[in-house]
Amino acid sequence: MSQRPLDDASSSILAAAREILAAEGQAALTVRRIAAGAGGSTMNVYSRFGGKDGVIDALLIEGFEHLTAAIRAVRTTKSPLADLLRCGVAYRTFALDHQAHYELMFDRVVPGYVMSERAHVTAAAALGTMADRVQVAMDAGLIRRGDTVATATVLWSACHGPVSLEMKGVGPPSTDWAEVNRQLMAAAVAGLSAGQRR
Amino acid sequence: MSQRPLDDASSSILAAAREILAAEGQAALTVRRIAAGAGGSTMNVYSRFGGKDGVIDALLIEGFEHLTAAIRAVRTTKSPLADLLRCGVAYRTFALDHQAHYELMFDRVVPGYVMSERAHVTAAAALGTMADRVQVAMDAGLIRRGDTVATATVLWSACHGPVSLEMKGVGPPSTDWAEVNRQLMAAAVAGLSAGQRR
DNA sequence: CCGTTACGATAACACTGTTATCACCACGTC
DNA sequence: GACGTGGTGATAACAGTGTTATCGTAACGG
Incomplete structure (x- = not known):
């Protein structure tokens, strides 16, 4: 790897x-x-x-590789849309199970650190894994055709938003974040579905 | 204030x-x-x-107050759903215009810092402003009835996700983040709309 | 067996947040 | 008015941080 x-x-x-x-x-x-x-x-x-940045970079790359594996590990069924929703759950599970790693990956928490080229490539690969699943759903005619990476970015954002807010402790403590995650992901998938316009 | x-x-x-x-x-x-x-x-x-944390806290509170003002400043029209979508745009505009402030508010970038009680209250107020607009849409029968704060949290996540990824530089550089923001927000609003089930 | 070379442990440097010291200046009292 | 007292704030010290320079040592080539 x-x-x-x-x-x-x-x-x-x-x-x-x-x-x-x-x-x-x-x-x-x-x-x-x-x-x-x-x-x-x-x-x-x-x-x-x-230096420290090099170690951070290596850990970051590991993290994105694990995230890629987590998304890839979601089983593929006859319902690509349901598969995408389960990806959202897997995403949240990964984030909560590896909080510190996730913060390293998505917060610029180390002051001077900037992602290396290789780190960017690894991150893009994780997004690409999501895009592959989007492709399957497109081929099945379940969501609108279009740029798979752009569409995957929308879904990625739908995963990252709730997870990020949950981990930062923003919002009321009583929030059912799993439900927020589920709702937003479901809405995103529905919004991209082939039946809808725009 | x-x-x-x-x-x-x-x-x-x-x-x-x-x-x-x-x-x-x-x-x-x-x-x-x-x-x-x-x-x-x-x-x-x-x-x-x-100490430093106290200053951070004060800046954070200022930031949430500004965010509240930005959401409140979105004009109210006869179409509450369109108003919600414009809130999403306003949210992104605020974040991009005050990047450092936004990072302070939503990334735990200062190691030992934890939000004060007052900061939490101010953050909750910002969410409450969004919830008020959700209430309007509910009263108009445009989105499903339910806990306004929980619903506002979903929309907030739909705003925060793309903005966060955009600011962190994750994803391909060619990404049209304004479009990602628009699509996800539109999907979220549609997913909450009264016509849909679940 | 010696000379060279490269590696790595130690210590120093410029920072950070935080805290202790302590001079000074204003005020209250005689 | 002179003096004691209090609190305020500037200076410097402390324990960390990432980073770099020094320099002894150990391994290797001839």
């Missing part, structure tokens, strides 16, 4: 970073902590990954 | 913070910069606002 196999030191650094991120959130993800967790010194992080 | 009138020092600190945030983004928003911008010392920030 990764561009080239990592040596032991690199992979242990990445493993340590992954562990810290999952266990204590991104605020605890410091170069010193990562280095200590990997059993090396801070210089290791810099020689292997070029 | 604010709980109690601020003295000169407090308001100049807030003004400096607002200016730095708008001009250079939240990464430049340091206590020393704020104090220097306000012409005082760092201690001022601590005695007036209790």
Whole structure:
């Protein structure tokens, strides 16, 4: 999956970073902590990954790969529209199960960090997986024909919106976010369905 | 609007913070910069606002108040559904015009910061403004009756999703985000419309 | 077996938010 | 009016951060 196999030191650094991120959130993800967790010194992080941003980038790529896998893992049935709705549920499940990872992927929480080219490509691949499912629904004549990626972006937004607000704790605490997610996703799919105009 | 009138020092600190945030983004928003911008010392920030979090909180509240005003400013016509759609446009316009503020409001970008009670109330007020417009549409029999706040949360998510992804630069650069925003908002409104079931 | 080279641990640097110190200035009292 | 007292705020210190420079060491080539 990764561009080239990592040596032991690199992979242990990445493993340590992954562990810290999952266990204590991104605020605890410091170069010193990562280095200590990997059993090396801070210089290791810099020689292997070029700095903290490099580690972030690697984790981000991992995250998008997992998201792609999660979307791909949604089973394909005879009802492509229902499949798309289940993708929305899978998306939310992934986000809630890997909150820290998700924040890393979709919030620019690390000040100076900018996504690398490879990270952008991996993110595009995740969107592409969604677009593939959109294609299936189009071929079945269930949603309007058009650019699959653009359509997938709409659905992606319908997933990300509720998930993002839910994780940030905006809105009343009593909110049933699973229901919000379901409603918006259902509305989006219905809005794209072939019967409707515009 | 604010709980109690601020003295000169407090308001100049807030003004400096607002200016730095708008001009250079939240990464430049340091206590020393704020104090220097306000012409005082760092201690001022601590005695007036209790620390950086207090300033963030004040800016956040301002942001939600502006958002509330932006939604309220959308003109009310004889077509409540069209009004809701224009709210979506206004929402995106607000977000793009005040990117740094929006990130402060919806990304937990400052590590240890947690919203104060007052901030939560102000955020709820913004959602309430949206809920008011939902109420109008319900009264007109245009969308299904139900909890206005829950319905407003769905619409809010439909606004936030595209805006968030657009600002983060996720997705292909050629994406027409205004169109994504329009489509999702239209789909959400349609999905809530009285004619549809579920 | 030595010279070179590259690696990595340590420590330093420029920052950050936060806190302690402490001079100073205004006020109240004699 | 002079003096003691209080609080305010500027300075500097502290514990972190990411990053970089120094420099000992260990491995490799001849």
